[in-house]
Amino acid sequence: MTLPPLRRPRPADLTATFAGFPLPAGLDIPPYRRRELVLLVFAGLLATGALAALMLAHDGKLTFQIATYGLGFFALWGVAHLAVRWFAPAADPLLLPLTAALNGIGLVMIYRIDLARSDAQRKAGEDVTVGAAQTQLVWTLLAIIVFVLVLAVMRDHTTLTRYTYTAGLAGIVLLLLPVVPGIGATINGARLWLRVGPFSFQPSEVSKILLAIFFAGYLGRMRDVISVASPTVLGLKLPRPRDLGPVVVAWAASLGVLIVEKDLGSSLLLFAMFLVILYTATEQVSWVLVGLGLFCGGAMLAYQLFDHVQVRVDGWLHAFQGTNPTSTSYQLVQGLYGFAAGGVLGTGIGQGNPTKVPFSNTDFIMASLGEELGLTGVMAILVMYMLIVMRGLRAAVAARDPFGKLLATGLSATIAFQVFVQVGGVMRLIPLTGLTLPFMSYGGSSIVANAAIIAILLRISDTTTRDKREKADPAPLFDPGAVAGAETQVVVKAT
């Protein structure tokens, strides 16, 4: 299966080669997938290297096990790679390896925290509990299964528009579920978990995707109507209530539920996603301003109404004052001490004290990484996230249908916001809110949901490229005008 690349075809793109020689049929890999595979090997080496460093630090020696783990990890993501090759051969080659690399580093760090905990338990003569890394590995496997299923089942992302309202309803129901007695569980003060057997699940992660589908589907369809039919009040184009009604209801309901569930982070995230999709659909800056105004008002109200919001803000503003370092800002301050201990190059993996920070493998995994990998590691990880977001937005720009554009933009921006709110909170740039770090934090719902997001982005990117090929195909291969014409699509801007 050979596919032309995005740029103007060159002979080398048409035939897979090895060292300049054409490869026999069957061994050839589409160039994008070849790049993906090479990068995936790189991600595998990165994770295996991190694990080797940890083992050296912890045991002082390397065993053959390291090869098993390394190959296992590679095989796991290799399955995802094969799925992309099979189901989305023209998709973006960077997204999957970046995801795998972040997941690998996260897994090693979770395992590293496990080692520290079991060492402490052994020292105290207690029973050693099952590590989080094993559970996380199971979740990663599940995430890859979901990833493959999304790619396999959803052959064209536009089919999702059929489920616009279903997705909206399901998103809200999922958000509501934890409030239902019996299946809901309160963990760390926030009631946003479902407990099924040994696994707890955070449905807000999934409803994030469902609501993105709903916002993108609805606004993609209604954008022209909304923009054109909007009355102008005081120089601001305001939407007619009946046009924006369903969106506002969905948004308000999700926000309200999240406030009830005391999950500030998800509430902020959903709101940002809504604003991004709304702005992208309508290109009305004024509505963003209205949205930001609403947000500020809501934030003030939340600050007045809820103790836990006040505590968070106080712990952020006055982290080191009075008794705060030992009470309300304890986790934040401990995390900052971790970052400071790491400095530029970090203590080296397995050689710091990340367990001094509460939630060192979930919400505060960035502090653990900052301590042991240093500023260098933190910046590398942030850049990897930025690359994922940029590739997602690139797919959005390239996408041809409004729904694909809006969905890719919404999902990519959501990853950016989630990383910003998460890392910014842990590093005291903004008040701390409870969010997980995508692909890295210990926690199943997060990795499964984010793997699905990556699958959707890959699907959008693949569909776009294939559309292009289908349109470009009839043109003669070396007719520059035809190829160039295929790349320039005039998108009619709503006025």
Next chain:
Amino acid sequence: MNRPIRKVTVVCVVLFAALLINANWVQVGQQRSLKQQPTNSREIAARLDRERGAIVTDPTRTTLASSTPVDDEFKYLRQYADGRLYAPVTGYFTLYSATGLERSQNPFLNGDDDRLLASKVTGLFSNDDRRGGTVAITIDPRVQQAAAEALGTRKGAVVALDPRTGAILAMMSTPSYDPNDLAGHDLETVQKNYSTLEADPAKPLLNRAIQETYPPGSTFKIITAAAALSSGDWDPNSEIPAPDKLPLPQSTVELPNFGGERCGNGRTDTLIHALTISCNTAFAQLGMDLGDDKLRDQAEAFGFGSTIDDFELPQATSRFPGDLDQAQTAQSAIGQYDVRVTPLQMAQVVAAIANGGRMMKPYLVQELSGPDLKRIAYTEPEELGQPISAQVASDLTTMMESVVRSGTGRKAQINGVSVAGKTGTAEHGANEPPHAWFVGFAPADNPTIAIAVVVEDGGGESGTGGSIAAPIAQRVMQTALDVRG
């Protein structure tokens, strides 16, 4: 729709840029201040996992504080060989805090000081196990021991310094405490011990030599005399008014002499004799004649109203009050009213007189050396100023010699050595026994030690500076002259 997507892209880039800048700010910009936060248990663990440098005495190379490897939660235990004797100087080093030299020299002792680095550039990038350097201090253990023994169980302080250099030879404050009680690794025990010390009404954690101020009483007469001699209107043999009782202006109070004694002939006395017998009325009148501004100027020239820059230990500020009326000036001239001094300040005053009028900067740290014993820094004596002329210093020395030879300070006499000094018996509160003071130096012709002694409440006995403090000073000076030659 691509235009808004590009704008969203810009927003995302801005968000990541903010995170990247913030990461640099936290991990590099704020790194030092975060590491120095008192609640940073990570650093506490790190400092107990590192071999902390020793504090030794420079004259005898006696180890005062050292880190010994232990096998518990942390790698090293801070130990103090003769804790109580040196606690006022070394301070303590607990899991969470430090005082004294342990605090002020902490960066050097724990190895963070950049001077301990082979290269500053590699230092930024490495988290190598650093070792602390050794701090050698000017304290002479034999003099310190003599000071502690002489003070005994009384509350008080002794500061002895070399007037030629400012090197502090002894700094004792009693009651003291054992810093080993606070250096343990069991947090609960440490906290319990600390609470006990903190709650003790005798304030063992207080370094009385520098952190507490006392009314100087008659020892302040040296400064009044210095101001008078410096004015040029008086010399040691000037006859000054010395009534039996001095009526204070703007009040009905009459200032008596100590014990109602008579100075000279009951009307006048020479300046030297007035100092020798510590005549209150003579000096109160002299103070009024000089005026409070001259007294204050002289006191501030000796260091009142300010602290010593870069001194290794926290100091209280000695003060001469402002805006005085005649009666207050009279009382201040004899070291009462609101005049307050630290023992170190009084030691500096007599050291300046001993050193021909040039006041040297007191210091404790003589030498810093690396773990490899290589010298990194050495303190050279530094002149703080010249509060009095050489002539005035010489006159004051003669007068103070007279005090010890035939006046109130006779108990400070040393066989074969001429000692200069001044006693003080400072009233402070109606029902409390007075504080007993002695300040002085020896040998008077070529001084090698200057000393200030204060015994709070006269040690509980009703005595004078001459009977209680002078013998302490005598013993410490004798020891210093014996061991230091």
